[in-house]
Structures are given as C-alpha cells and as structure tokens.
Amino acid sequence: MREIVRENKEKHEFLVHRSVFTDREILAIERAEIFNKCWLFIGHETEVPQRGDYKRKKVGGRNLLMVRSQDDQIRVLYNTCPHRGALVCRENEGNARVFRCFYHAWSFKNDGELVSMPGKDGFPEDFNSEGTKNMKAVKRLESYRGFLFVNFDGQAISLSNYLGNAKEYIDLIVDQSEFGLEALGGVQEYNVRANWKLLVENSADLYHGMPTHKTYFDIKQAQDKELKRVKLEGKGVALGNGHGVIEYVAPWGRPIAQWTPIWDENLKRDIEQIKTALVQKFGEERANRIANYNRNIIIFPNLIINDIMAITARTFYPTSPGYIEVTGYSLAPKGEKETHRIARNNNFLEFLGPGGFATPDDNEALELCQEAYTNNQDVEWNDISKGMIRGEENTLATDETQMRSFWRQYNTIMQGAIDKEAIHR
Structure with a gap:
C-alpha cells in the first residue's frame, strides 16, 4: 500500500509524503476522486443580482456559466454547445435573455433551453422533444447563506451536511x-x-x-x-x-x-x-x-x-x-x-x-x-x-x-x- 500520510499519535508526529506535490498520477486521482466528487465553490449569489445576469466561471476544470434566468432562479450551465461543442458564451459577464453560439448560431434561452437554429428544415420535427439538445445543467447546485457550490456527483451528500461544523464560522462572517x-x-x-x-x-x-x-x-x-x-x-x-x-x-x-x-x-x-x-x-x-x-x-x-x-x-x-x-x-x-x-x-x-x-x-x-x-x-x-x-x-x-x-x-x-x-x- 502506498503511504501518503503517516500519523503517530504516541510520538506526536504527523507526516505528509512529498510525492503528493509532484506526482502526475496523484493529480489524476485528485481530479477523479476530489474535484469530481466534492462540493466546489462557484461564486456568491450577489454576483448575478438581476434576471439575465451571468458570469463565466472555471470550476473543477470545467467551463461553466452561472446565470440568473428569467424565472429568477440561479442556474449553472456547462458552457458548451450541444451541437459541436463550442463555447456558447464568450463574454466573461453581462446580461442576456438569449445566448447565441458563434459557430453555427444555435440560440438558447438563459435557462439553457434551445430556442432556434438555422436550417431547421434539416432536422426532424421532434429534434429536441426530450430536451437533449438544451445546454446541460450541472447536476448539483446548492447555496449556504449566499455562498454557491456545485457538485458534479449526483450521489453526493447535501451541501449543509458537507459543510457541517464550518457553518458556524461562515455564520460569524455573514x-x-x-x-x-x-x-x-x-x-x-x-x-x-x-x-x-x-x-x-x-x-x-x-x-x-x-x-x-x-x-x-x-x-x-x-x-x-x-x-x-x-x-x-x-x-x-x-x-x-x-x-x-x-x-x-x-x-x-x-x-x-x-x-x-x-x-x-x-x-x-x-x-x-x-x-x-x-x-x-x-x-x-x-x-x-x-x-x-x-x-x-x-x-x-x-x-x-x-x-x-x-x-x-x-x-x-x-x-x-x-x-x-x-x-x-x-x-x-x-x-x-x-x-x-x-x-x-x-x-x-x-x-x-x-x-x-x-x-x-x-x-x-x-x-x-x-x-x-x-x-x-x-x-x-x-x-x-x-x-x-x-x-x-x-x-x-x-x-x-x-x-x-x-x-x-x-x-x-x-x-x-x-x-x-x-x-x-
């Protein structure tokens, strides 16, 4: 078994193996087991105060779009077009009812729903009847006192349980x-x-x-x-x-x-x-x-x-x-x-x-x-x-x-x- 942390309570000694700071295999495991499964901070609710406000974010190696939709709900969408994968939103921040992909002009409401595309006659009438061509939303988005977190693991525990005793100290700030x-x-x-x-x-x-x-x-x-x-x-x-x-x-x-x-x-x-x-x-x-x-x-x-x-x-x-x-x-x-x-x-x-x-x-x-x-x-x-x-x-x-x-x-x-x-x- 590869030992990365060594704790000896009798000797009052706690050691961390330095390979965790340099090893590429370790980084690959971190991405898969930590950044893909833990709650990650994406921003604060007040960054998008008005309907249509959005901010581009990079979280956990993903390109994301944090947006307050027209229904006043904050959503986090993957900033990639379901068509051929281009970034849909290229501006870092702004206000928009619709996002339009630069590549082929597919257009999406700010809740991610596909609303138009050129050459519609080249697709079946029920092309997006199941919503599979909408911009995809992150599986989990939860907030604690204005601090917004995402989780890419649908099976993760709630944010409240995850924060646990840390909530006391966040409360002291808020x-x-x-x-x-x-x-x-x-x-x-x-x-x-x-x-x-x-x-x-x-x-x-x-x-x-x-x-x-x-x-x-x-x-x-x-x-x-x-x-x-x-x-x-x-x-x-x-x-x-x-x-x-x-x-x-x-x-x-x-x-x-x-x-x-x-x-x-x-x-x-x-x-x-x-x-x-x-x-x-x-x-x-x-x-x-x-x-x-x-x-x-x-x-x-x-x-x-x-x-x-x-x-x-x-x-x-x-x-x-x-x-x-x-x-x-x-x-x-x-x-x-x-x-x-x-x-x-x-x-x-x-x-x-x-x-x-x-x-x-x-x-x-x-x-x-x-x-x-x-x-x-x-x-x-x-x-x-x-x-x-x-x-x-x-x-x-x-x-x-x-x-x-x-x-x-x-x-x-x-x-x-x-x-x-x-x-x-």
Missing part, C-alpha cells in the same frame, strides 16, 4: 450585517508555480505570519503607538470533513468593529455604534467574536474564506502538479457606509491584494517549496506536527491542527482510491 454579504466588483486571477495543497496550508497558517510578513507587522507596530507588541493569538480547530479554521486576534483594523489609529475619529464613532448593535443582537460574547476576532477558514478541498482585515474567498485549481490557477473574490457587508468600504478596500489591497504585503511573499514561499521538491527521493516527508503535543482540543492558532484536518480527509479519499486501483491491477 452576520456582520443584518442584510448579509455582497460580492464586490471584479475578481483577482493569477497563477502560482506550486501545488494546490501548498496554498491550502498557507492560507490557514499563522505560524508563518510573523517571519514571512515581518515588514507588514513592523508597519502595524509603528502605526499604533499604544501597541506594545504585535500579537497573533487564538486557536486552531479541526472542523471535520477536511475543513478547518484558525480564529485569532491581530493588530490590524477591521471595518466591521475594530478601530485602528490610522483611521479618523468619525470612523471610530461609527465602529463603536456597530459594535453596540452587534452586542444588542447577539450578546457580548458572539459580538466580540464577530467584531474583534479574525478567521481563516479551509473548506475542503479548495475554498479559503478569510475574514481578517477584509473578507475574501479564494479558490484554486491545478493545471499540473506544480502549477495552479487562483481566483480571488472580495466580499463585504451589504449596506456598509462608503467610508467603511474605502477602509476595507484599502486594507484588502495593502495586505491581500496582488501587490500587497502578503500575496507576493506567500507565492514566493510556495514556489520555493515546489522547487525544493526535486529532492523528494532523498528527503521524503513534510512535517505537519506542530501543536499535537498539546492535544487537538487545545492547539494554538499558530499550530497546525487545521491543516491536519485537511490532510486526514485527503488521505481517506486518496488512500481509498489508491487501494482500489491496486486491487484492480
């Missing part, structure tokens, strides 16, 4: 506004020369924060004269089903209700009012978690929701073992004041944006890991053991509990597939 969240315009798209699982780890890894992003934290220290030292303190939690989270305090401002001295006094008064309203609605403890604690959430396999100095959702898909395509979304509470939105966007660009303090450093770190995996034959294992000695219920946010949650689920899925393949051989 409850920042009584009106919920909205996606802000545009997306970030970039590539990293690294394996997709390295970005999963990095996105909920507070251990690297201080050494890798030292310049940023030095600036935060200088901006707040009352800050005696920069603290990143909290806990890491395994949420089951491969999900995990770190929840912690940090020195940056949060537009929802944590003021920072770089913002003016008017913003401070607004933030105090927001905090008071949260306390009245949710009580002191939950209001404090919503306002003053940060969250980096792993939703297995490839969604990271960061509720830190801004709210982001990031997904990624491997085109090869050492190359990923990344898409990043920015979200914010509906009804937020313009001054808060400006502070939020400045926060986002300063740290999380493509030219911010975090993203370039993180990408460099991941690419350095990938480059060094040429040594795999001689140095075989990564160590993901930090915090095991404290017990899984008591680990710190700078430990690796949340990563072990991901790797245990990954190992269960992959090992089952590898064992099956060995039997068939």
